Amino acid sequence: MKGTKKILIEQIKEGVIQKMEDQVVMEYPLTIYLNDEEFITLLCSPNSTENLKYLALGFLISEGMIVKKSDVGKVTIEEEAGHIHIQLNNKIDLKQKLYGKRTVTTGCGKGTVFYNVLDSLGSKKIMGDILYDYEHILKLSKELNQQSGLFKETGGVHFCALCDQEKVLFFHEDIGRHNALDKIIGEAFSKEVDLKDKILVTSGRLSSEMIIKAAKKAIPVVVSRSAPTELSVNIAKDLDITLIGFARGNRMNIYHGSKRVRVKTL
């Protein structure tokens, strides 16, 4: 499985039509089965078996279906069929989860949030006394944007990266930016990496659901080269998350939480 495919297209350029090869990004349906019951289908970028597993786990974490490693039993992937079977050890009422409150978000990748968003987060402030140099943040944003291969090839993919004060820990791309974030969350879950002092860098727009996914894992700093929405800014303020947009070149906009950003004094 790979993320892009070469196809034959016709291009019109300055009034002349000609056949040529073009590279398009794949969109892959992954159906999650929980305890042998069909749960949901995600449309995502296929890249590796491991990443599909991270995606499914991250999605379940974001939806509050699993909390700790012991909640998850056997995981089996049938790549050709696009199925992932996950055995859950925790007793959850799937029907209850499925039929609960649903919000269709604006975001790429994860439309359905089963939680009642603001209610469940309202009281849970992000702690994180961590401090990040603004130059480190800009460097990460620049390097990650350069690194984002799929995006450059096909113009249709977003990335998310989990970083610390020194380096990039995890990096994922997906046609859905929420998928990319769920892959990060799933990988951190699998590798038991704590997110409470990390920084999340993404290429995508910071809609409320991105912030909420980050907040649920207590990620204290969220950075994008794109714009946040006003609702995201409000959530960041409520939960005291450092929210940075338009991190490009030598500038960034801090929408909340500049206390976690160290500016070199000249």
Next chain:
Amino acid sequence: MKGTKKILIEQIKEGVIQKMEDQVVMEYPLTIYLNDEEFITLLCSPNSTENLKYLALGFLISEGMIVKKSDVGKVTIEEEAGHIHIQLNNKIDLKQKLYGKRTVTTGCGKGTVFYNVLDSLGSKKIMGDILYDYEHILKLSKELNQQSGLFKETGGVHFCALCDQEKVLFFHEDIGRHNALDKIIGEAFSKEVDLKDKILVTSGRLSSEMIIKAAKKAIPVVVSRSAPTELSVNIAKDLDITLIGFARGNRMNIYHGSKRVRVKTL
């Protein structure tokens, strides 16, 4: 209600931090009640009461909940609360619709598709003998991208426009590109405009769900300045939809259906 809001931010530029005003795009939760029962919450751009109505109707059309005008009874909007109440005259089993097959898409704006996508469309080829000049298409793409006000201000909004061989008929912007398309579909429904010979121009990426929404309304030509996914290209081929990406400057990529594009012979 307006689509953007001015807020106070801190900007770091070349190592200097300063407070400044910034404009951010709004994200507005609109909860749809069908026959007094809560159905779903969409996160969208607020702009006008009329547009919220178009969005809700377009969403219900895309989800197959309503087909004809007589299916819809009274529509009441409570803007402050973010509620829209729609009375349906057709007998549909809401629970059945809610609990049916669900796919979480990659797209911005509409995550949940209750239909089993390809099955339901597989046999329904788009007819449309319509022919569009490639220069008209490029002109539309260029003008609409210039016109897109919210996007330019805040960097976080996509547009969809419905056009004919002469002009732009409907134009909508939203933080969710699927919302923008549902607004188009809802407006066409309300004004009883047939979509079968029209052209859809959008700023957003052409993921499978955008094509499927267009296909359900038999729109024969879909154009974007962004990239399609491979699944979109396959659907366009299956249903014989003209799919054009990267319509920028003096060029465009035709992924399928160049027969509906007239190239001036030199």
